[in-house]
Amino acid sequence: VSDRDSRATLYWAVATLLIGTFAYHWLEGWSYLDALYFCVISLATIGYGDLTPTTPLAKAFTIVYVLNGIAILLALFDRIRIVRTRRMEP
Numbered sequence: 001v002s003d004r005d006s007r008a009t010l011y012w013a014v015a016t017l018l019i020g021t022f023a024y025h026w027l028e029g030w031s032y033l034d035a036l037y038f039c040v041i042s043l044a045t046i047g048y049g050d051l052t053p054t055t056p057l058a059k060a061f062t063i064v065y066v067l068n069g070i071a072i073l074l075a076l077f078d079r080i081r082i083v084r085t086r087r088m089e090p
Contacts (some may be wrong), residue, residue, distance in 0.1 A: 006079045013072050020065055027058040043069035
């Protein structure tokens with residue numbers, strides 16, 4: 001990322017994906033690929049429904065995880081807006 005101010009948001013998104021992947025692997029026993037897939041689909045607010053948390057702890061984690069994901073999306077969209085605005089200025 002060439003824009004230094006955007007790096008924190010990008011790192012936040014990557015860290016969230018990694019934490020979620022390990023959490024779902026541990027909580028649900030999913031493979032790392034399935035856990036990562038679920039994390040990406042959830043954070044992108046797509047939610048196909050082919051994988052769903054089954055344990056109470058995993059469901060509680062998902063609530064917090066998805067709310068964090070919405071915040072990440074808003075932050076990423078804001079960074080895109082800021083970078084585009086800077087590029088359009090003379």
